[in-house]
Amino acid sequence: xxxxxxxxxxxxxxxxxxxVPQNHPIRRIKPIVxxxxxxxxxxxxxxxxxxxxxxxxxxxxxxAQLLMALFSIPSARRFCDQLQYNMxxxxxxxxxxxxxxxxxxxxxxxxxxLLSQDVARRFLLQIVASARPRQSEADDGGPTRQSPxxx
Numbered sequence: 001x002x003x004x005x006x007x008x009x010x011x012x013x014x015x016x017x018x019x020v021p022q023n024h025p026i027r028r029i030k031p032i033v034x035x036x037x038x039x040x041x042x043x044x045x046x047x048x049x050x051x052x053x054x055x056x057x058x059x060x061x062x063x064a065q066l067l068m069a070l071f072s073i074p075s076a077r078r079f080c081d082q083l084q085y086n087m088x089x090x091x092x093x094x095x096x097x098x099x100x101x102x103x104x105x106x107x108x109x110x111x112x113x114l115l116s117q118d119v120a121r122r123f124l125l126q127i128v129a130s131a132r133p134r135q136s137e138a139d140d141g142g143p144t145r146q147s148p149x150x151x
Contacts, residue, residue: 016091026070030092033063036126040119047117056102056110060093062123064102065111067092076111077104 020027037059044058064079067089073079083089083101090097114120 014097016087016095016097019087020091024088026088026092029070032127032130033066033092035130036123037062039126040123043119043122047114047119055113056107058114058119060095060102061107061111061114062120063093064089064107065115065120066127076108080104080107 040058048055048058064083067073068076068079073082079089080101080103083093083095087097090099
């Protein structure tokens with residue numbers, strides 16, 4: 001007998017945090033990235049106006065740029081499309097499950113404006129500076145990092 005197909009009508013009460021596996025390698029990257037962005041917060045205050053229409057937060061733009069590099073996403077449009085359904089991306093950007101993705105053209109314009117301020121270079125330097133002590137501990141026989149499981 002043929003089984004019935006049912007429409008998806010169930011509502012879920014969950015967060016992206018609950019959907020990202022605890023052993024996913026990006027969980028080790030996020031605290032480093034969040035720390036670097038916290039240190040850059042005064043820079044964001046300087047380059048962004050307090051009046052006018054709100055833009056996409058610079059923290060989201062820089063995190064998105066990093067995700068695009070880590071996951072080989074070739075364009076802002078493709079990233080914004082994936083942001084609609086990729087819970088790992090939403091988690092990394094501190095978005096809720098039901099938050100709308102960025103509009104690709106707005107995302108590109110905001111990102112272009114931010115990257116022209118030399119902030120991306122400073123962001124990457126902060127990440128590298130934060131990650132180096134962790135690497136030194138591993139090299140000195142201190143706490144070591146576990147190899148990520150293959151997905």
